[in-house]
Amino acid sequence: MSEIPDQNSNSSQPIFTGNAPSGSSSYAQTLGVEAPPDPSKQVFQEPSSSGDSPLPPPPFEEDNKKKYIIFGLFGLLFLFIVFLIISFLSSRFKGKTSSGPVTITYWGLWTEKEVMQLLIDDYQKTHPNVIINYQLQDKKLYKERLTAAIDRNEGPDIFRFHNGWGVMIASYLAPVPKTVYSDADFDANFYPVVKEDVNRGGNYYGIPLSIDGLVMFYNDDMLKSGNIPVPTTWGADFEGAAQKLTVREEDKIVTSGAALGLADNIDHFSDILSLMMLQNGTKVSESLLRCYSNQSGKEELLQSTTCGSDTLSYYHKFTENPNSVWNDVFESSLTSFASGKVAIIFAPSWEALNIKALNPNLNFKVAKVPQLVCVEDPCSDVYLASYWLEGVSKNSKNQAEAFDFLKYLTSRDVLQKKYEAEARLRKLFGDAPARRDMADTVGTNEYLKPLISEAPDMKSSLFVSRTIDGESGINARLEKYLKDAVNALNKGVGADTAIQPVDNGLHQVLDGYKAASAATNK
Structure with a gap:
């Protein structure tokens, strides 16, 4: 659900003025022509004593050369003024289909219409010539409807997309102008994972309003009753807590210590498993059979090729007897957690709203996802990002106005207003802003504080769930491959055998989209 200012002000038209000739010189003198004498001002001189008569005045000669120069200069000045006016008007109305107000169609998801309209109304007070038409979309077949509409040149100017869509959406996006966000400004304002996700060829494609990702939810009453500290690392720390929290009656698990190990009844299982792979050195968006070390901050390709399969095996051990803590008897992990039947689950922060809706009285808290036990110096924490961005269609005729509105939306003051409006409406919290300089502002919320502390160290995965990318989408297809492996x-x-089809499927899916994108851009 996480589901991302002001360059459109009117410039005044240049005013050009010319100064009329000043002083006592006449228009004829200005042209370099000697005026005929004024009889009323003639001075008669007495003849000289020598008897010489006065000399006659010189004959009148018109200076045509100087006249042509003056006329030429005036002509050039006129052409220059016409050029400036045409340039001004063309830049002023570039991209508009008419001389009237510009209408920006904005396809949104998750953000309530009343929240967005509050922000739009403030924007239009200073931009009366721009009309923002926000349309909250149904998530059903959203990506398919979006891409089909853009292909028909009927799509929105602004639309929301998931960071996991990657190459699926790249060819539909216009790059963010450097006048909206320079490279330095973009990197300074947003978390590093955003740059990794949307920077291609030196340009940024998309601007986030919010950030989200995987966090750990735990039943506070259960942990306190067992005097169990919140686990911070995998291995003995987490496994010990999960075992102690699991309640068995004979051979049946009555209360689960943690929802891990399966695919069919664990919400966001692919997010959890791909995060574990990332932590274990697998670049899950490239290959599951290559392993990397980040020792001393320097990435190094290792000879081992089992980091992906090792992680898959570790994940599955939580459902293997005799020490299983989860099985296929349970309902979905989210439903089980809300009903008090499992102590720990993993999900994006927005699921807290659904948990509260299912059980308003449940005493649960949020913590950061555990990390691998550190064996390197320095230790590198890795967390999973899953968030939404706003993009401008490459086919939009109003790109300048659309990007100007997005600059406004992603300003600190506006995101603060958005967060507060969402928090009032949803009761618990609003979307965590994607701006780094707002971490202290919203990081005090008990549900968002762990998420905000994870954000600087987040990585993305193509195996994320709930991205509504459709059955043919990258995320949906890769999630299916991973489910088959589990x-x-x-x-x-x-x-080792189960992971191979997943890696083959990853390459097949990516190669197919890359080929389609290359063909589209020809």
Whole structure:
């Protein structure tokens, strides 16, 4: 659900003025022509004593050369003024379909219409010539409807998309102008993962309003009753807590210590598993069979190729007897957590709203996701990002106005107003702003504080869930490959064997989209 100012002010038209000739010189003198004598002002001189008569005046000669120069200068000045007027008008109305107000169509998701309209109304007070038509979209077939509309040149000017869509949406986006966000400003304002996700060829494609990702939810009463500290690392720390929190009656698990190990009844299982792979050195958006070390801050390719399969095996052990803490008898992890049947689950922060809706009296808290036990110096924490951005269509005829509105939307004051309006409406909290300089402002919220502390160290994955990218989308297809691998382990298939089709599928899906994108851009 997380689901991302002001360059459109009117410039005044230049005013050009010319100064008329001043002083006592006449228009004829200005042209370099000697005026005929004024009889009323003639002075008669007495003849000289020598008897010489006065000399006659010189004959009148018109200076045509100087006249042509003056006329030429006036002509050039006139052409220059016409050029400036045409240039001004063309830049002023560039992209407009008419001389009237510009209408920006904005397809949104998750952000309530009343919240967005509050921000739009403030914007239009200073931009009366821009009309923002915000349309809250149904999530059903959203990506398909969006891309089809843009292909028909009927799509919105601004639209929302998920950071996991990657190459699926790249060819539909216009780059963010450097006058809206310079490279330095973009990097300074937003978390590093945003740059990694949307920077291509030196340009940024998309601006986030908010940030979200995977966090750990835990039942505070259960942990306190067992005197169990909140686990911060995988291995003995987390496994010990999960075992102690699990309640068994004979061979049945009555209360689960943690929802891990399966795919079918664990919400966001692909987010959890791909985060574990990222922490274990797998670049999940490139290959599951290559492993990297980040020792001393320097990335190094390792000889080992089992980091992906090792992680898959570790994930599955939480459902393997005799020490299983979760099984297929439970309902979905989210429903089980809300009903008090599991102590720890993992999900994006926005799921807190759904948990509260399911059980308003549940005493739960949020913490950062555990990390691997540190064996390197310095230690590098890794968390998973899953958030939404606003983009401008490459086919929009009003790109300048659209980007100006997005600059306004992503300003600190406006995002603060958006957050406060959402918090009032949703009761618990609003979307965590994507701006780094707002971390202290919203990081005091008990539900968002862990998320905000994770944000500087987030990475993205193509295996994220709930991105509504459709059955043919990258995320949906890769999630299916990963689910098949987990289910294969349930049937006794080894992790090394189960991971191979996932890696093959990753390359097949990416190659297909890259080829389609290259063909579109020809």
